[in-house]
Amino acid sequence: MSPSSRLLSLDVFRGITIAAMILVNNPGSWSYVYAPLQHAQWHGATPTDWVFPFFLFIVGVSIALAIGRRKEAGADRKALIRKILWRALIIFAIGLFLSGFPTFDLSTLRIPGVLQRIAMVYAVTAILFLMLDPRQMFWVGMGCLLAYWGMLTLIPVPGGHPPNLEPGTNLGAWLDSTLLGGHLWSQSKIWDPEGLLSTLPAFATGISGILTGVWLRSARDYFEKVAGLMVAGTVLLAGGLLWDMVFPINKQLWTSAYVLYTSGIALLVLGVLYWWIDIRRHRIGTQPFVIYGTNALIVYALSGVLARTLNAIHTTDVSGNSVNIKAWLWLSVFEPAFASPYNASLAYAIANVLLLLGFAWLLYSHKIFIKV
Numbered sequence: 001m002s003p004s005s006r007l008l009s010l011d012v013f014r015g016i017t018i019a020a021m022i023l024v025n026n027p028g029s030w031s032y033v034y035a036p037l038q039h040a041q042w043h044g045a046t047p048t049d050w051v052f053p054f055f056l057f058i059v060g061v062s063i064a065l066a067i068g069r070r071k072e073a074g075a076d077r078k079a080l081i082r083k084i085l086w087r088a089l090i091i092f093a094i095g096l097f098l099s100g101f102p103t104f105d106l107s108t109l110r111i112p113g114v115l116q117r118i119a120m121v122y123a124v125t126a127i128l129f130l131m132l133d134p135r136q137m138f139w140v141g142m143g144c145l146l147a148y149w150g151m152l153t154l155i156p157v158p159g160g161h162p163p164n165l166e167p168g169t170n171l172g173a174w175l176d177s178t179l180l181g182g183h184l185w186s187q188s189k190i191w192d193p194e195g196l197l198s199t200l201p202a203f204a205t206g207i208s209g210i211l212t213g214v215w216l217r218s219a220r221d222y223f224e225k226v227a228g229l230m231v232a233g234t235v236l237l238a239g240g241l242l243w244d245m246v247f248p249i250n251k252q253l254w255t256s257a258y259v260l261y262t263s264g265i266a267l268l269v270l271g272v273l274y275w276w277i278d279i280r281r282h283r284i285g286t287q288p289f290v291i292y293g294t295n296a297l298i299v300y301a302l303s304g305v306l307a308r309t310l311n312a313i314h315t316t317d318v319s320g321n322s323v324n325i326k327a328w329l330w331l332s333v334f335e336p337a338f339a340s341p342y343n344a345s346l347a348y349a350i351a352n353v354l355l356l357l358g359f360a361w362l363l364y365s366h367k368i369f370i371k372v
Helices: 008-025 047-072 077-100 114-131 133-155 171-178 199-217 222-243 257-280 287-294 294-310 323-336 341-365
Strands: 314-317 322-324
Touching: 008 047, 008 257, 008 287, 008 294, 047 077, 047 114, 047 199, 047 257, 047 322, 077 114, 077 294, 114 133, 114 199, 114 341, 133 171, 133 199, 133 257, 199 222, 199 257, 199 341, 222 257, 257 287, 257 341, 287 294, 294 322, 294 341, 323 341
Parallel strands: none
Antiparallel strands: 314 322
16 A cells, blocks of 8 residues: 655654753753753754754755755746745744743843754755755755864864863853853853754754755655665764764754764654554554644644743742742642652643643644645
């Protein structure tokens, strides 16, 4: 039985990724988080460190599927570029809104961010896709990874530091603090995990998704496509682990080894989902993720607004102390209900996932799909 023409596996992959983003971003207490749901402190990676690059990879696949059809149909290139830039601008603006909400203190507004990086990667890689063929895009992606490796390991950091990969003193941190000082991640203040220089290898993550989408749109049979995904995923994963020996896997720096490692895992995950969902046509358990994936941007934005709102609004606890709503929920509802604070923290995160799934389901049931 041939698979359906729509790539349902990509919708499910997107939904899983958004649900995972919400889960890891919203524990009941940051003091009680199971290790796999935390980012690696510096070098190395946990499953949480897979989530953001998965989304950039999915953005790339979607570019190849959606824009590829228009490109082949001979759509006006200038009109497509205008649409790409406008969409990227809206996504970037939503990211700035989330950074500022609810106080909007422009003096310390964080300029980099998750949606801001997604916007930049989308804009640059989508335009490259219009201009270049797949082979050329491959070499652009490799060029980004090799150039970034060279810059961080060979170029001395202004101010007297030798080339290094340490927090706050590497070349990327210097560029962030020089150009965006006062507008960086509040937990570091002098560098940003979505900083300027590390966006260069993030382009390669997007390109890996585009090349995957091109492969899936090809005329090859379905089982050859699955085999290609699995082989490419294995090669990239192995390449990332080998490069890790000299340029460590690091999400905060978005190192070149990290790009290969996470893109390899993304290919393997998509390969399994493609085989199971689109080829074997198994649908059990997929619907919640399809619902999440169809309104991914608005659900992610709402999760940020909800978290900041719960932190901003205050009430009083049983002792008469002023606490924010999140702390009240944690102290009054979740912590007493579970013997383990780690389980209580996880339950709070799962409650966020389910609450936002309910919102996404309402949109889906009314056939409301919010896109930019």
